Amino acid sequence: MKFNAWRAAALGTALAGSALAAQAVTVGLMAPLSGPQALVGQDQVDGFSLAVEQLGGKLGGQPLTLLKEDDQLKPEIGQQIVRKLIDKDKADAIVGLSFSNVLMGSLPRLAESGVVALATNAGPSPIAGAQCKANVFSLAWQNDGAAEAMGKFAQDRGLKRVYLMAPNYQAGKDMLAGFKRFYKGQVIDEVYTQVNQPDYSAEIAQLQAASPEAVFVFYPGGMGINFVKQMSQAGLMGKLPLYSVFTVDGTTLPSLRESAVGTVSGAMYDAALDTPENRKFVAAFEAKYKRTPSLYAATGYDAAQLLDAALRKSGGDAKKLAAAVKAAGGEFKSVRGPFRFGKNNMPVQNYYAFETVRDGGKLATRLIGTPLASHADPYAAQCNLP
Structure with a gap:
């Protein structure tokens, strides 16, 4: 009986672990996908999507649900999208976050929620300084x-x-x-x-x-x-x-x-950079999209790679994800060359x-x-x- 009970408990633990591993990760990707800046947003989406495809449609070994949202470069629309991603969609992370004015408009809700926010096209000075937040990162640049x-x-x-x-x-x-x-x-x-x-x-x-x-x-x-x-x-x-x-x-x-x-x-990036990671990225991007990747595509691609590494580090624990992102920033291989996060969650890079x-x-x-x-x-x- 004791053995059977132990075996049942062990089986239950294994099944729970298996269920955790199979649990989908939800990521919101918010960018300007219409209007004059749509080409900037689309490159971020395409770079992110390419990396996910190379990772087998998963992040951190878990199936990915990717929610793409168009903020139209309007702070008020960005705020609505961020609230939806956090409150309704229960996103594990939000990527993109548009231009600096849109990101700044959404900062209070992002900070309050604790959800990992990974900007791929902005690094406004207030967030780099006194308004820095433990869960808000820029994978792009400090402006x-x-x-x-x-x-x-x-x-x-x-x-x-x-x-x-x-x-x-x-x-x-x-x-x-x-x-x-x-x-x-x-x-x-x-x-x-x-x-x-x-x-x-x-x-x-x-x-x-x-x-x-x-x-x-x-x-x-x-x-x-x-x-x-x-x-x-x-x-x-x-x-x-x-x-x-x-x-x-x-x-x-x-x-x-x-x-x-x-x-x-x-x-901090151009397709002309001659590094092993970048040569592979440029070849894959050009083969899939029939155009040369921009720095926006590079930040989108890096964002997926970073989240993949961070999710593996955190073991799927949302409470540990921000710390895992910070640590993984100094470990994953960026297509731009040397990279790590500074104290303020902004890039230290060439x-x-x-x-x-x-x-x-x-x-x-x-x-x-x-x-x-x-x-x-x-x-x-x-x-x-x-």
């Missing part, structure tokens, strides 16, 4: 990082007079602040435009009249396509050096084509400089420097996380 790299790049090149432009929201302000942190020359003007503004002709005329040595801009997605094309139409491309972040990349280059030649971009060039009749990007290596953001000291 200032790539801009800081371009500021250092411009400084190293000896530029004396630079003109700055960005859309008027948190990320735009972070980008220009980052550039100025490392650039010590004269900033002739600092111009903020409306989010999703389609026409920059008036601002380009003012830029031309100011006669700077170079212009630094942050215009992601459709904004970047419009801005660079209008710069080209004004006859400034090739005459006025254009330094940018999140403006000329894998999502915009197919539309920009020749008008992007000669531009220099700061980023920021590179890439130039768009003609290569055998085709457009390509080439690595021309690493202005900031293993770079941590300046806000971590304000974060009270252990």
